Amino acid sequence: MDKITRHPERSMLDRTKLDAVLDAAAVGTLATVVDGMPWAVPMLYARDGDRIILHGSTGAGALRQVASGAPAALCVALLDGIVVADNLFNSSANYRSAVVRGHLTALTREESADALNALSDALIPGRSAEVRCHTKKELAATLTIALPISAGGWTVKVRDAPPSEPDGDGGAWAGVVPLRTVPGEPIPAPWVDQHTTVPASVRRLAHGAP
Template sequence: MALPSPGSTDRTRVRRLGEKAVTDRDVLHRVLDAALVAHVAVSDDQGRPYVLPVAYARDGDRVLIHGSTGSRLFRSLAAGAPTCLTVTLLDGLVVARSAFESSMNYRSAMVFGVCEVLDGDAKTTALDTLTDHLLPGRRAELRAHKAKELAATLVLALPLDETSVKISAGHPDDDADDLDTPIWAGTVPLGETFYDPIPAPDLRFELPVPEYVRTWRR
């Protein structure tokens, strides 16, 4: 059954796999908070889309992204191009008794809209929020942004007004006809692993790996 999500419009109403649509805004937030990279698209003037991976952070009811002032994607977004920002977490492979029913378990969030350009204090605060999302604890150790760094960076906010979330979880849903076939079926769970931090070769001080880096997990 397809249910419109709180911020849904005709565009975001889930038409396929409607039973996988989730309407709870908390679920949207949890999906956005669980990942590190979003895929962000804009179209050129001939309607040809571009999709690029971008680090992001959720900040309340908006998503923050940042990029170079030299980036075509970010210049286009800053100029008001409509965008779609999609976050996908792959949770497993669903090994069904037929190719047709085999699939993936995943959590995916889509956000549609137009970005707002952040400047001044809002820009600096948003950059700090991005650092907090990507590596909580790091910000307290970092020096302030330099003016030339801020000048070279576009910081954009995309409101969570028009959104869609899909979650696919669980076991294969095979046709009754296929259940008597003696073939293994099940799932293979997937997850992201964080390996031991590797110190930079040009470290000039004997510094332990900070606790917030050692224990960083999603």
């Protein structure tokens, strides 16, 4: 995360690792340049094969401006642990991160439906098959964007280790406080009857059950 050039071993050229990091997160930061200035916004995303799918409203001016051809970077980071050394300098974080660089493309309405299903199924596996199809009106209101994952256009970094060696006698405690994200019990919307069956996709998301 920090000290990037000093830890080249944390950079990997393994596409499998990139996909694993991208697939483990659901929110990334889309960064681009607007009028010469940095522009960054958090977005839900999903990997769909060799591309990243993003979406927003066709009413979002800045997003529409960058959607067609702008150079962009999607940055994803998962904080997996706080690494506690016997001094602050060697304290660090365990993390998985990825940056995908490329040019954005706005998808056509015809292309959007499948891409939006893929996005939804990445967030809530199996959900797209449980609900009705997108309407024309919905597709017209949705800006669906793809960022290609191309050779040389990405970086993946992972730190998953104890602190580096102690500078003292090793007698002080050092180690890692692991962090993980866990789902809670699904909370029905106020109008939902308590006897309504919770969809299988939601049960899987909340409980990890197949």
